[in-house]
Amino acid sequence: MSQSxxxxxxxxxxxxxxxxxxxxxxxxxxxxxxxxxxxxxxxxPGVGREQVDVQVEDDRLSIDARxxxxxxxxxxxxxxxxxxxxxxxxxxxxxxxDQERIGARTEDGVLTLTLPVAEEAKPRRITVx
Amino acid sequence: MKLIKYDxxxxxxxADVSQWFDRALGQGLRFPEYLQSMLEQPARGFRLDxxxxxxxxxxxxxxxxxxxxxxxxxxxxxxxxxxxxxQVGSNQSASQAEYSRTVTVADNVDPQRVQxxxxxxxxxxxxxxxxxxxxxxxxxx
Numbered sequence: 001m002s003q004s005x006x007x008x009x010x011x012x013x014x015x016x017x018x019x020x021x022x023x024x025x026x027x028x029x030x031x032x033x034x035x036x037x038x039x040x041x042x043x044x045p046g047v048g049r050e051q052v053d054v055q056v057e058d059d060r061l062s063i064d065a066r067x068x069x070x071x072x073x074x075x076x077x078x079x080x081x082x083x084x085x086x087x088x089x090x091x092x093x094x095x096x097x098d099q100e101r102i103g104a105r106t107e108d109g110v111l112t113l114t115l116p117v118a119e120e121a122k123p124r125r126i127t128v129x
Numbered sequence: 130m131k132l133i134k135y136d137x138x139x140x141x142x143x144a145d146v147s148q149w150f151d152r153a154l155g156q157g158l159r160f161p162e163y164l165q166s167m168l169e170q171p172a173r174g175f176r177l178d179x180x181x182x183x184x185x186x187x188x189x190x191x192x193x194x195x196x197x198x199x200x201x202x203x204x205x206x207x208x209x210x211x212x213x214x215x216q217v218g219s220n221q222s223a224s225q226a227e228y229s230r231t232v233t234v235a236d237n238v239d240p241q242r243v244q245x246x247x248x249x250x251x252x253x254x255x256x257x258x259x260x261x262x263x264x265x266x267x268x269x270x
Contacts, residue, residue: 028193045251077179082191
């Protein structure tokens with residue numbers, strides 16, 4: 001393991017930058033849809049249920065997830081690929097959504113949001129007389 | 130009026146790290162070998178970190194959306210292999226993808242006490258160091 005000693009060690013004791021300059025990670029996400037609802041899956045590895053904050057304001061969906069540091073005291077980094085930053089995702093909803101019935105759950109580090117399409121935006125069948 | 134769906138390779142949450150790192154970690158990067166490995170195995174991986182303290186080595190891997198039953202951790206000599214299976218795509222067009230990473234850890238790991246824990250899509254493998262790595266004396270007849 002001698003080579004890896006030279007690979008970027010992390011300094012997790014360094015001072016946190018002020019809020020405004022803090023870096024956020026934009027998580028991976030995918031969207032599937034049907035007539036009734038949009039389903040958004042946001043991949044947030046290392047984030048538990050308590051650390052996710054979902055907000056809808058007007059037409060903006062905000063997802064903020066705080067990722068606790070998993071490295072314990074005394075761990076020395078030998079090799080790192082995982083970026084230590086909180087997740088932040090902003091999505092603009094250009095479809096009328098029934099905001100009262102938005103559902104959210106987390107499982108295995110994946111946040112699943114269900115956004116029901118508002119009644120007035122559903123396709124309407126017109127009876128021919 | 131459409132939410133844009135990105136469903137390509139680059140948006141796969143687990144697929145964006147190539148085996149390149151494994152190569153760089155294991156031995157020095159030799160170019161023909163790297164090309165060879167690209168041909169043999171398509172780049173399907175996930176991010177991982179490697180830590181160490183006085184007692185153990187720790188490997189942490191990001192595996193969002195992977196169930197406990199679908200993770201396989203194997204230690205052979207000093208080589209740790211993590212394999213994960215994951216459903217890709219929505220219900221209509223679901224398929225299964227397999228991801229694998231290989232890390233060379235030090236050879237003073239006690240294989241009996243290796244532990245793995247998956248929580249919130251983060252896999253933590255603890256590889257305790259062996260108490261005493263006894264030097265083996267070979268008698269010359």
